[in-house]
Amino acid sequence: MRIIRAIVQVSATYKLAVMRNYRCKKDESEITRRSLYIGRQEHLLFLAQSLDFYDFYTEKIAACDAQIEQAIVPFAQWSAMRTRQD
Numbered sequence: 001m002r003i004i005r006a007i008v009q010v011s012a013t014y015k016l017a018v019m020r021n022y023r024c025k026k027d028e029s030e031i032t033r034r035s036l037y038i039g040r041q042e043h044l045l046f047l048a049q050s051l052d053f054y055d056f057y058t059e060k061i062a063a064c065d066a067q068i069e070q071a072i073v074p075f076a077q078w079s080a081m082r083t084r085q086d
Contacts, residue, residue, distance in 0.1 A: 008048045 003019050010016060017031040024031070 004047070004051060008044065008051055 003016060006016055006019055017028040020026070020028070020031055
């Protein structure tokens, strides 16, 4: 995700190549050479919009998870009481 966010923010591909994972077998020059197509405006626009959607849905899922956690508290307490009574 760090690289994807950087692609949207950074226009120079050589700066992105420096961010590669240490396990990557390709060197910085190879990555820079092969990633030149990233600079096309329509690709960057699509990537930026996709990243916005990803962030939006991730936030909504987290909010939903929080509500679910709150909703199951009474059931967990009830279950704990039942276990002690048995």
